[in-house]
């Protein structure tokens with residue numbers, strides 16, 4: 085059974101790559117480390133025009149991916165394909181607290197700089213992800229380092245402000261968009277009792293975080309970000325209420341020597357970790373109406389971590405599920421295209437070789453293959469789902 089589905093997938097992928105002309109470019113003779121700038125070359129890793137970035141551009145949306153520089157170290161195609169297919173790069177881990185501030189007051193910008201520099205070299209949009217986040221269901225990830233968690237609440241609150249200020253100032257003028265606070269709510273819309281909440285015991289810490297971010301860099305677009313908030317629900321209702329109050333709250337900042345009052349928030353990030361198996365297709369009209377009510381608050385919206393996991397057996401999905409996955413990617417892209425305030429999509433990884441769904445199989449037991457490219461960077465039906473919507 086497994087061998088059969090693996091064979092079917094392999095033959096479909098081969099057929100697709102032949103159809104799309106997705107074979108190595110015979111012209112591509114320059115070494116992958118010496119990427120021409122511009123234009124991007126698509127020579128070594130099977131990327132052909134049009135790419136997703138090329139298709140997104142005339143639609144006025146950006147299409148990005150989470151990026152980890154370490155993934156590129158022994159795998160030049162990771163970098164090359166990311167640069168070819170996407171026009172926006174987001175720090176996948178580089179600006180998470182355990183990477184950027186592993187000890188209280190000790191900053192390490194190497195990973196975030198690597199992504200920022202790569203984006204700048206290639207004239208890509210650069211986005212910062214998740215300054216304030218403490219996933220209580222994944223404490224073993226230690227996103228909040230233990231020495232920070234152990235601090236007295238008032239000192240931890242000050243560390244939060246200092247950390248936001250330091251990161252925002254470092255990337256001021258370079259980061260277009262920053263998800264300041266991530267996943268503050270549980271599934272029923274109550275504030276998570278996390279290490280940051282614990283500094284105020286209400287949502288004041290969120291306001292303080294946004295205020296610090298705005299003061300440090302008045303030009304970056306500031307987002308609240310959460311998962312499982314795409315549809316109308318108790319959770320998205322609670323987030324809506326928060327975003328509304330953040331939007332209604334202003335802080336005075338200095339822009340070109342002028343003092344101006346700016347709202348604390350610019351955008352709502354819907355993570356978009358979707359399921360694509362049978363009977364798991366999302367309710368698109370529900371998503372559309374939910375996204376629209378946020379847009380009506382006057383904020384931008386974005387799908388910030390889009391991926392679509394499907395049932396797998398030993399990592400292999402069925403042809404039927406890969407096609408359902410294509411449809412979900414297609415519909416989510418359509419939702420963004422139909423929403424004037426949607427700035428675009430960021431994929432949370434672009435190859436099944438390297439994604440958090442692949443990296444944490446225990447968290448997604450029985451699911452995988454969540455991205456639009458195979459392990460060896462071939463375009464899956466999912467890629468076509470995004471491309472078809474953009475065309």
Ligand code: XIL
Pocket residue numbers: 176177213214225266311355389439440
């Ligand atoms: C994940 C990264 O992809 C992993 O590399 C890291 O080890 C843990 O975090 N929601 C989020 C993202 O907001 O920051 C998470 O990213 C995935 C879930």
